[in-house]
Amino acid sequence: MKICHVITRMIIGGAQENTLLSIKGALEEGHDVTLITGPTDGPEGKLLRDQPLPGLKVIECPWLVREISPLNELKAYSFLKKICRQEKYDVVHTHTSKAGIIGRIAGRHAGIPLVVHTIHGLAFHPYQSKWKNRLYIFLEKLAAKYCDEIYCVAQAMIDQSLAVGIGKKEMFKVVYSGMDIETFLNAKPDPVLKKSLGIPDDAVVFAAVARLFPEKGYEDFIPVAIRIAKKFPQACFLLIGNGILMDSIKNEVEKAGVSDRFFFPGLVSPGDVHKYLALSDALVHLSLHEGLPRAAVQSLGCGHPVIGYNLDGTPEVVRNGETGWLIEPRELDSVEKAMTEVIENPEIAKQYGQNGKSLVGSLFGWRRMSDILLELYEAALVQKQAR
Numbered sequence: 415m416k417i418c419h420v421i422t423r424m425i426i427g428g429a430q431e432n433t434l435l436s437i438k439g440a441l442e443e444g445h446d447v448t449l450i451t452g453p454t455d456g457p458e459g460k461l462l463r464d465q466p467l468p469g470l471k472v473i474e475c476p477w478l479v480r481e482i483s484p485l486n487e488l489k490a491y492s493f494l495k496k497i498c499r500q501e502k503y504d505v506v507h508t509h510t511s512k513a514g515i516i517g518r519i520a521g522r523h524a525g526i527p528l529v530v531h532t533i534h535g536l537a538f539h540p541y542q543s544k545w546k547n548r549l550y551i552f553l554e555k556l557a558a559k560y561c562d563e564i565y566c567v568a569q570a571m572i573d574q575s576l577a578v579g580i581g582k583k584e585m586f587k588v589v590y591s592g593m594d595i596e597t598f599l600n601a602k603p604d605p606v607l608k609k610s611l612g613i614p615d616d617a618v619v620f621a622a623v624a625r626l627f628p629e630k631g632y633e634d635f636i637p638v639a640i641r642i643a644k645k646f647p648q649a650c651f652l653l654i655g656n657g658i659l660m661d662s663i664k665n666e667v668e669k670a671g672v673s674d675r676f677f678f679p680g681l682v683s684p685g686d687v688h689k690y691l692a693l694s695d696a697l698v699h700l701s702l703h704e705g706l707p708r709a710a711v712q713s714l715g716c717g718h719p720v721i722g723y724n725l726d727g728t729p730e731v732v733r734n735g736e737t738g739w740l741i742e743p744r745e746l747d748s749v750e751k752a753m754t755e756v757i758e759n760p761e762i763a764k765q766y767g768q769n770g771k772s773l774v775g776s777l778f779g780w781r782r783m784s785d786i787l788l789e790l791y792e793a794a795l796v797q798k799q800a801r
Contacts, residue, residue, distance in 0.1 A: 415791060416446045418501065420494065420517035421509040422480055423454045424461045427625065428708040429534035431684050432567070432591045432783070433509050434461060439784020441469050448501065450494065452478030452513070461684070473497065480512060491520050498524035505530065505791050508561075511537040511550065515557040522560040528794050529561040533571045534591070535726070538578075539703035541629065541743075554580045562794055565589040565787070568706035568727025587790065591708060592783025594685075598715030599775055601692040608693050611677050617650040618757050621694035621718075623687060623709035624701060626657030631700030631723075636666055638749045639698075643672040646757050654690050656681040691716045696756045696763055699728070702743065706730055711778050714738075714770030719763050721752045737770035 417440055424430050433449070440447050448471040454460050462472065477489035498506060498521050505528045506521035508514040514531045521529040537550040558564065558581035565587055566572050572586040613619060620639065624630040632653075642649045653663070653676065660678065667673045682690055691697070697713035699722045706727030710720045714731060720738035722728045734740035739752035756763045 415504045417505045417507065418448045418450060418503040419507050420450045420513045422452050422478055422513040424451045425454055426461050426681060426684060429510050430461045432534060435592050435780040436784055436787055437470055438467055439781060440788060441467060443788060448473060450475055478513060487516060491516050494520035495524045498526055504528060504795060509534060515553050518557045518560040527798060528791060530563045530565065531561050532565045533705065534567055535703060535705035536571060536574055541702040551578050563587065567591040568730050570727045571705055589783060589786050590777050591706060592780030593708060593778055594780060595715055595775065595778045597688045598712050601688040601716045603692045604689055607689055611679060613650055613677060613693065616648055618648050619650050619652050619694040620753060621652045621654060621691055621697050623654045625655050626659040629702050632659055632663060634700045634744065634746055635698055636663055638746050640667060640670045640672055641750055642753050643675045649757060650675045652677050652690060652694055654679055654682050687712060688716065694718055696721060704728060711774045714774045717767040717771045719766035719770060721749060731774060737773060738766050
């Protein structure tokens with residue numbers, strides 16, 4: 415098959431890793447694959463630079479940018495439509511909100527036989543202004559009319575989409591986000607890395623893996639972490655990622671007098687995340703909107719429990735009292751209680767982690783995801799040709 419993936423940016427992030435691994439699987443099976451992406455700038459890193467794929471054709475669309483700009487949107491649409499007509503792809507597979515809307519419409523207007531989209535996380539959510547939600551829902555409803563199938567990284571994404579009238583039930587399928595899960599299942603703490611970061615040997619380490627940006631959970635996590643740090647001298651916090659909140663977080667913990675307990679390794683290559691998570695005792699993931707958080711799967715793969723909010727796809731892997739603690743959003747006292755339990759009852763935390771390891775081991779391998787996608791493409795193309 416001749417396949418084209420379209421995504422807004424190839425930063426270091428969950429949707430981008432998912433896309434890259436989908437491409438890798440298709441290339442290894444002998445398919446012709448092109449990636450169209452907008453410019454990738456900013457503190458989130460460049461995934462293609464860190465993980466190049468031989469044989470992949472990459473095309474940059476200068477007008478495919480995250481910021482809303484009707485002129486850029488029109489130019490991006492024309493650009494994508496022209497390439498799709500020239501290249502005559504069998505499949506156009508879009509990712510993320512902006513690329514998903516423009517790419518689906520352009521692909522259908524270019525006459526592409528199969529146009530599909532993956533929802534990694536919905537653009538609308540309860541913690542955003544009503545006008546933005548109305549706009550995103552309208553655009554997603556529109557874009558759904560221009561594609562054949564919609565893949566979701568969690569059942570919650572399907573339920574939320576159908577609840578607001580996006581697409582038809584038969585269009586949707588769950589395809590769990592793949593990753594190199596074996597790396598996490600086999601991860602072991604590296605004492606040299608731990609020493610280089612300055613983490614004490616007897617520390618109880620709470621990790622966070624997310625871009626240091628608004629709505630990624632740091633607004634809730636940092637105040638609770640400061641309270642825990644003042645209550646338990648052995649508590650430490652490993653914040654894996656980079657972003658615009660870095661300086662403000664550092665200033666906040668310094669002002670609280672606990673900066674020696676917070677460790678910032680910065681932007682970590684996806685291939686090295688397991689090394690850092692292996693140093694932790696639990697993951698705290700308080701993002702206010704997600705698809706199914708890869709960091710939660712990765713932490714459970716390492717055998718460490720997760721403290722997360724009861725929203726979106728998180729409950730599909732964070733099972734309260736089984737693989738971690740599922741907290742209602744913004745209930746910070748409950749987050750503090752769960753973190754306290756990790757410290758005071760390490761055997762419970764360890765058991766939750768082992769339960770989680772058993773759960774995610776068979777579901778999140780990247781080859782499984784890639785194989786499922788290729789089978790879905792082929793089945794849909796055969797079905798369309800038979801009509």
